[in-house]
Amino acid sequence: MGLFDRLFGKKEEPKIEEIVKEALENLDLSEDTDPALTEVEEVSQEEAEVESSESAVFEEEENQETVEENNNLEPVVEVQQEEVEEKENPELEESVEENSSEVLEAETPQVEETVQEKYDRSLKKTRTGFGARLNAFFANFRSVDEEFFEELEELLIMSDVGVQVASNLTEELRYEAKLENAKKPDALRRVIIEKLVELYEKDGNYDESIHFQDGLTVMLFVGVNGVGKTTSIGKLAHRYKQEGKKVMLVAADTFRAGAVAQLAEWGRRVDVPVVTGPEKADPASVVFDGMERAVAEGIDILMIDTAGRLQNKDNLMAELEKIGRIIKRVVPEAPHETFLALDASTGQNALVQAKEFSKITPLTAIVLTKIDGTARGGVVLAIREELNIPVKLIGFGEKIDDIGEFNSENFMKGLLEGLI
Known part of the structure; x- marks a missing residue:
C-alpha cells in the first residue's frame, strides 16, 4: 500500500451484520402494540410513576435537611481544633499550605503530546495557509484550461514547494486532465494531493532513520x-x-x-x-x-x-x-x-x-x-x-x-x- 493510500485511503465498507443490526434497530414496531392495554391500566401506570417520583423527592429533601444539620454543627468543632493546633504548633499552617499545593500539582499532571499531535500543531500555519489558497483557487475557476494550470503553478511556488516541484506537478496534472477528460477543477483536487504525496514518496526509500552505532x-x-x-x-x-x-x-x-x-x-x-x-x-x-x-x-x-x-x-x-x-x-x-x-x-x-x-x-x-x-x-x-x-x-x-x-x-x- 502506498503512502497516499495509508493516509487518505477509502473508508472500509460496513459489514453486512452491522447493516442488518442497524435495520432491525430502526424498524417501526408501533403497529404491534398490545391492543388489550386499557385506559385504566395506562392511568394506573402514570400514577405509579408519579408516586415513585414523589417518594424520591421526599427522600432527597430529608437527606438534604440531615446534611444541613450536620453542616451547622461541624464548623464549631473545626474552629476549636484549628485554634488548639495553631497554639501548639504555629508552623502547622505553612506546612498544610505546602502539602496542599503539592497535592494540587499531583492531581493535575501535564498531558504529554503524541508525536502526531506535535506534527499537527507545528504544521498548522503551513496547512491552513496552503489549504486556504487551494480552496480559493478552486472557487475562482469553473473550468480546466491553460489559465487554470498557470495559476496553479504560481500557487504551488508561493507555497514554497519549489519551482521545479511546481513545474513537474503542473505538467503531470495536464497529462492527467487529458487522460481523464477532466472538465471541472474539483475533479483534480484529489489528484493534486496525490501527486504531492507521490513526489515525496518517490521510490519509497526515505532513509529517515539516524545511523546510530553500537559504540560511539x-x-x-x-x-x-x-x-x-x-x-x-x-x-x-x-x-x-x-x-x-x-x-x-x-x-x-x-x-x-x-x-x-x-x-x-x-x-x-x-x-x-x-x-x-x-x-x-x-x-x-x-x-x-x-x-x-x-x-x-x-x-x-x-x-x-x-x-x-x-x-x-x-x-x-x-x-x-x-x-x-x-x-x-x-x-x-x-x-x-x-x-x-x-x-x-x-x-x-x-x-x-x-x-x-x-x-x-x-x-x-x-x-x-x-x-x-x-x-x-x-x-x-x-x-x-x-x-x-x-x-x-x-x-x-x-x-x-x-x-x-x-x-x-x-x-x-x-x-x-x-x-x-
Whole structure:
C-alpha cells in the first residue's frame, strides 16, 4: 500500500451484520402494540410513576435537611481544633499550605503530546495557509484550461514547494486532465494531493532513520548562524540523555564567543560535558580533543557544533575538510551523520543554503527548525525533490522536548489533512 493510500485511503465498507443490526434497530414496531392495554391500566401506570417520583423527592429533601444539620454543627468543632493546633504548633499552617499545593500539582499532571499531535500543531500555519489558497483557487475557476494550470503553478511556488516541484506537478496534472477528460477543477483536487504525496514518496526509500552505532556515534552539525543549530544540539543532548545514553558536546565554532557560551550553557542546563578550547583556537584541535575524550570515556553520542560562515565559503570548506580528517584519524568511519540545520521560516532561502552547503561538504541529513512559526513547511518537498537529502530531525517548537526524528507519513498527514 502506498503512502497516499495509508493516509487518505477509502473508508472500509460496513459489514453486512452491522447493516442488518442497524435495520432491525430502526424498524417501526408501533403497529404491534398490545391492543388489550386499557385506559385504566395506562392511568394506573402514570400514577405509579408519579408516586415513585414523589417518594424520591421526599427522600432527597430529608437527606438534604440531615446534611444541613450536620453542616451547622461541624464548623464549631473545626474552629476549636484549628485554634488548639495553631497554639501548639504555629508552623502547622505553612506546612498544610505546602502539602496542599503539592497535592494540587499531583492531581493535575501535564498531558504529554503524541508525536502526531506535535506534527499537527507545528504544521498548522503551513496547512491552513496552503489549504486556504487551494480552496480559493478552486472557487475562482469553473473550468480546466491553460489559465487554470498557470495559476496553479504560481500557487504551488508561493507555497514554497519549489519551482521545479511546481513545474513537474503542473505538467503531470495536464497529462492527467487529458487522460481523464477532466472538465471541472474539483475533479483534480484529489489528484493534486496525490501527486504531492507521490513526489515525496518517490521510490519509497526515505532513509529517515539516524545511523546510530553500537559504540560511539559521531554527529557533525553545519549551518549558518541563527538557524537554530546550537539549540537543536542542546535539545537532542537532553533527549538522548533521557534515553540513557552518555552524551558529549564539542564547541568547534571557536571564532564566535557567543556560540561557545551558548553551547556551554546548554551543557550545564541538560548536565552533559562540553569540550571547549581557548578563544580563536583551531576548531580541528578542539574536535580532536573531543574525539579522544569521547573514546576514552565510553561516550555513546558525540555532537560537534561548527561555524556557519557561508559568506566565506573557501575558508569554511577548508575548515570542514580539516575537521573531517581529524575525526577520521580517531574513528575512521566517522562522522556517521553530517546534519545541515535549516530554518523552515526562510522558505526558498533554506533551499539555497542546502545547495551551497552540499557543495562544501557531503551532507547525510537535514535538521528542519522553527517549522511551528511559519507557513513555509512546503520547503520539505522542495528539498526532497531537488536535493534528495533526507530530513531526519524536525523541531516542533521552543520547549526542550520539541525535537524529534522526522517521519514523512506523520509530516504529510499533518500538512495535507483536511484538504480532501
